[in-house]
Amino acid sequence: MNYKHQSTDKNNLLSISYVLFSLVCVLCSVLFCLSSAHAKVYIDITSPALRKLPISISYTGPEGAKEIPEIIKNDLDFAGIFYLIDPDISGAEITAKISVETAEEIKADVTLFDLINNKEVFRKKYTASRNILRTLAHSISDDIFKEITGREGIFRTKIAYIVSSYGKNSLHMMDWDGYNQTRVISSGLTLSHIWSPDSQYLVYSSERNKMWEIYSLNLRNYREMTLFSSKGINLVGGISHNNQIAFSSSKDGSPEIYVMNLNGSGSKKLTKSLGIDVSPVFSPDGSQIAFVSDRGGTPQIYIMDSDGTRIRRLTFEGVYNTSPAWSPDGKWIAFVGRKDGNNQIFMIKSDSTDLRQLTENRNNENPTFSPDGMFIAFDSDRDGSKGIYLMSINGERQKRITPKDIKAMNPKWSPYIK
Amino acid sequence: MKKVLILVLIIFAVGCAKKYVKETGEPVRAKPEAAVEAPKEVKVEEKIIPREVAPTPVLQAQEPAFELKDALFDYDKYDIMPGARAALDSVAAWLNKNKNINVLIEGHCDERGTNEYNLALGEKRATAARDYLIARGVASTKIKTISYGEEKPICTEQNEACWQKNRRAHFVVTK
Numbered sequence: 374m375n376y377k378h379q380s381t382d383k384n385n386l387l388s389i390s391y392v393l394f395s396l397v398c399v400l401c402s403v404l405f406c407l408s409s410a411h412a413k414v415y416i417d418i419t420s421p422a423l424r425k426l427p428i429s430i431s432y433t434g435p436e437g438a439k440e441i442p443e444i445i446k447n448d449l450d451f452a453g454i455f456y457l458i459d460p461d462i463s464g465a466e467i468t469a470k471i472s473v474e475t476a477e478e479i480k481a482d483v484t485l486f487d488l489i490n491n492k493e494v495f496r497k498k499y500t501a502s503r504n505i506l507r508t509l510a511h512s513i514s515d516d517i518f519k520e521i522t523g524r525e526g527i528f529r530t531k532i533a534y535i536v537s538s539y540g541k542n543s544l545h546m547m548d549w550d551g552y553n554q555t556r557v558i559s560s561g562l563t564l565s566h567i568w569s570p571d572s573q574y575l576v577y578s579s580e581r582n583k584m585w586e587i588y589s590l591n592l593r594n595y596r597e598m599t600l601f602s603s604k605g606i607n608l609v610g611g612i613s614h615n616n617q618i619a620f621s622s623s624k625d626g627s628p629e630i631y632v633m634n635l636n637g638s639g640s641k642k643l644t645k646s647l648g649i650d651v652s653p654v655f656s657p658d659g660s661q662i663a664f665v666s667d668r669g670g671t672p673q674i675y676i677m678d679s680d681g682t683r684i685r686r687l688t689f690e691g692v693y694n695t696s697p698a699w700s701p702d703g704k705w706i707a708f709v710g711r712k713d714g715n716n717q718i719f720m721i722k723s724d725s726t727d728l729r730q731l732t733e734n735r736n737n738e739n740p741t742f743s744p745d746g747m748f749i750a751f752d753s754d755r756d757g758s759k760g761i762y763l764m765s766i767n768g769e770r771q772k773r774i775t776p777k778d779i780k781a782m783n784p785k786w787s788p789y790i791k
Numbered sequence: 792m793k794k795v796l797i798l799v800l801i802i803f804a805v806g807c808a809k810k811y812v813k814e815t816g817e818p819v820r821a822k823p824e825a826a827v828e829a830p831k832e833v834k835v836e837e838k839i840i841p842r843e844v845a846p847t848p849v850l851q852a853q854e855p856a857f858e859l860k861d862a863l864f865d866y867d868k869y870d871i872m873p874g875a876r877a878a879l880d881s882v883a884a885w886l887n888k889n890k891n892i893n894v895l896i897e898g899h900c901d902e903r904g905t906n907e908y909n910l911a912l913g914e915k916r917a918t919a920a921r922d923y924l925i926a927r928g929v930a931s932t933k934i935k936t937i938s939y940g941e942e943k944p945i946c947t948e949q950n951e952a953c954w955q956k957n958r959r960a961h962f963v964v965t966k
Contacts (some may be wrong), residue, residue, distance in 0.1 A: 394824065400954070537942070540943050541943070542942060558894070562942055562943075564906060564907065564910060564940070564942065565906075565907055580937070580939070582896065583935070583937050585910075585937070585938075604915045605914070606910055606911065606937075606938055608907060608910060608911070610907075621911065623911075623914055626918075627915075628911045628915075648915075649908070649915060651908060651909040651910075651911040652907045652908065665907075665908055668857055671867075672867075672908055692867075693867065693904070695907070695908040696904045696905045696907065696908070699912065708906050711903075714903075716903070716905065736903075738905050738906070739905065739906070782906070783906060
């Protein structure tokens with residue numbers, strides 16, 4: 374165990390830990406709210422015949438806080454299940470009234486009114502310091518989303534990603550909508566990274582002093598720890614709900630799949646092949662691992678039980694399929710497949726059926742699911758330099774969330790922030 | 792910073808319909824930065840970091856400068872192609888002659904693969920080059936390997952000539 378302080382990015386991390394702590398505070402109110410039963414689900418998002426809910430959002434408050442309703446509208450619009458209607462025009466079935474006062478703090482009073490049944494269904498007061506205005510707005514979006522769908526919203530989640538610049542790769546994180554971009558780790562060349570299930574740790578592989586080692590960073594106290602160190606390439610792949618890390622290591626020569634505990638103890642080798650075995654990810658229930666292997670002659674995705682037994686091939690189309698990501702409901706695996714010379718995002722069911730292509734413009738790589746399973750973040754070079762994009766899992770509403778003047782790649786969506 | 796962490800959470804009122812949350816914290820001067828602002832800061836800082844792309848072997852002064860040619864690889868492949876043997880043979884001969892010199896073999900890939908797989912592919916290229924040198928009589932203790940996958944290209948255009956230059960085992964003299 375090798376504890377050391379990260380000095381270069383300490384200030385960034387302090388602000389991250391502060392924001393995460395603030396999130397805890399905001400969330401407490403949400404959890405409190407959950408304890409009472411919800412009267413009605415207005416939209417069943419699992420229904421194939423989903424009807425978008427017409428909603429209006431009205432705002433009273435100072436000009437300086439007008440960002441709040443704009444952020445909420447942007448959140449609800451991207452969710453894809455609402456029609457946003459101008460509050461001056463009739464037709465809305467639900468109206469959200471947001472009134473804001475700003476002094477040293479921001480105070481927001483939010484009510485949701487069911488216009489069909491003519492009754493108030495939700496009321497809550499929020500107070501937050503001004504530097505977390507966006508977090509406050511996302512919390513309101515989460516509450517509205519929860520009230521209407523009965524499900525957790527993703528609007529306070531984060532995305533960790535890599536920024537590549539002058540031959541250096543540093544680890545960054547941002548809000549899911551691309552705001553609040555913050556550098557987390559700049560030492561070495563960082564490539565793969567994952568979130569712990571409680572969002573408290575980032576685990577990543579960095580090349581420092583000609584060694585590829587696996588590190589973890591505690592986002593609360595910004596302590597970095599070396600988890601796995603050996604000769605060869607050690608690359609983190611995925612983590613299970615019970616904190617088992619899956620990774621690849623070539624410590625015995627060829628890259629093989631291993632698992633270990635979140636503190637770096639108990640590493641165990643699962644595969645043995647002459648070729649490449651890399652990029653392992655757990656199924657959400659932890660019982661299986663998808664990974665990439667060239668044991669059949671070309672890189673393809675395989676699935677095995679998480680003790681290393683029962684290896685079977687998942688992908689059969691094409692000669693290059695890599696970068697698996699398991700959907701939160703366990704049914705789908707998103708991956709990168711090469712088609713007509715370019716890399717595209719595909720989805721396939723874990724029994725190898727129902728292959729779907731989600732992208733088609735230039736190269737699209739490194740898919741990662743949102744924790745509710747409704748969206749995929751990925752990187753693409755369709756606009757020149759690589760950037761991070763979001764889309765719905767049916768491939769719709771693709772949009773770039775990082776600026777065009779930086780090379781950003783390899784997004785990893787956080788779990789729900791608790 | 793401690794001050795900032797002193798957040799007070801007061802929940803009053805009962806039931807979901809009426810919930811009041813009080814959260815206090817040190818107000819910070821401005822509203823959050825827009826997305827475009829953070830990267831600017833990154834760029835400025837990273838400009839001072841020397842680019843590690845070009846080979847910078849730490850040659851001992853007494854050694855004659857000797858160009859160790861890259862061994863090139865086919866697309867998606869990590870076996871030694873016939874065209875790479877001449878380069879590898881000359882590296883092996885030079886290492887066998889200069890017994891006190893060690894070498895680090897860097898495996899690299901073109902940008903068309905995916906990042907993680909390319910890191911593994913680059914490592915396979917480096918170890919294939921190492922195994923070839925060992926078969927030519929170079930002591931295994933003289934050779935270390937590393938992979939940079941597609942992360943450190945020497946050529947950044949998008950054409951086959953450029954991609955071929957990037958699919959390589961690159962030799963760096965370490966002592």
